[in-house]
Amino acid sequence: MTHADNPLPGGIKDALCRVTVRRGGRSALAWGEELVAEGPIHLRTLLQLAVYERLHAGLALGPETWMSGARRDAVVESRLLAAMPHRDTVVRARPAEWRAGELLADIGGVRVRVPAERVRGEADEGRVSVALPAARPALSPGYFLADGSRGGPRGTPLLRVYVHLDAAEAVPAVWSAVLRCLEDREVPYRAKVSSSSAFLPRRDGLVVYLGPADWSAAVDVASSSAGLPGQGADVSAFAAQLAPGAAVAWEPPAAEGAGRRLSFGEHRAMAVATGLMEHALGGGEAPKADAVAAALRGAGIDPRAPYRNLDSPPLDFLAVDTPPAH
Structure with missing residues (x-):
């Protein structure tokens, strides 16, 4: 891949100029902020948050605010x-046993007590409909x-x-x-x-x-x-705009061996951070955008249209959709 035909969208490619990872992978300058880490793995985590905030969410808070603000x-x-x-949603449950005006049922692998008045309809294919908050x-x-x-x-x-x-x-x-x-x-x-x-x-x-x-x-x-x-x-740099302030993106693929599943923004930001680290630790000779595009593809993301996974279907209602990458 040459710099001229790098597939990254212009907004992401331009944003990469705001990030410099220093040799050794222990510090970086990202959007004017100094990031200092214990090592490359820690620095990648700091870069992921910076990319998430700036390119996806459109804010700049830092780790402490993220923790306190979630209360x-x-x-x-x-x-x-x-x-x-509305107040209720309907889920399918596998009935186990009726007891004194309530149903013991398995919902999502968990056995719960359901008041009789929240059971909707008769058993169908071994399941009943249950109204939950x-x-x-x-x-x-x-x-x-x-x-x-x-x-x-x-x-x-x-x-x-x-x-x-x-x-x-x-x-x-x-x-x-x-x-x-x-x-x-x-x-x-x-x-x-x-x-x-x-x-x-x-x-x-x-x-x-x-x-x-x-x-x-x-x-x-x-x-x-x-x-x-x-x-x-505004919309996320990783998403496809539908209208001012509204955009779409595909649910990211689950990473093998991962614990908590990453959100779309976290998944895309991690791939960009990985590409930035690989570019720096590899000597920085190839264009930075090429390393990021390769990392996106390695994470199952279409680098030409990061709202898509490599196997995402087209969307008929988008003014311009990107065909599946090969």
Whole structure:
């Protein structure tokens, strides 16, 4: 690969000029900030956070703020719950035993007690439908998460829809508009919204997850939030823009042997950080962008269109979509 035909999008390629990893892999200058590490592995982690903040989320907080800002806020959570157009979601459960007005059932590999009034319908193929609270505010740190009234997204691959939020006081209204849009379309989905003012503004302030039958609902999500107070105009450098402040990206592949599954932004940022480290530790003779493009491809990412994985299908509703990489 030559520098002239490097496939990286211009925005990412230009951003790489703001990062210099020094020989030895123990320090770097990233967007004017000095990063000093115990060694190359530690430095890659620091670079990953810097890339995540600058290229994906669009903020600059640092590790301490990320930890403290993820604390739950009961007042904010109550406002987000009140803004939801529904309270319950439906899941499939495998019944085990009825006991005194409640059902013992296996849900997602966990045996739970379900009050009889929350069981919906008769057993079908050995399963029953159960109504559970749709809101799960503690599931994703820094976010308030909810599943749709018809359940979570079905099938794979999942498509993520991002909405840029820039004002904490306007978050409940945008959250409500997006959820009402999805409920009106009667699609199963999962959505989460930033529940901490410390994490705003951010380009991934609201995220919707859609299964294959409902990918096209991404266009409606973008329309439902357009022009509302509190929606920003920027999108992640790794995502594909649908409209100002709204973008899509594919759920990243699971890394072999990894513990916690990385989010889309974390996955892309880790690949970029890996490429930067490999470029520096390899002597820095080849163009930096070539090393990053190779690292993206090695992580299963299409370097020409980082919102895609190498095996992602095309999206008919995108104005310009990139064909599968070979």
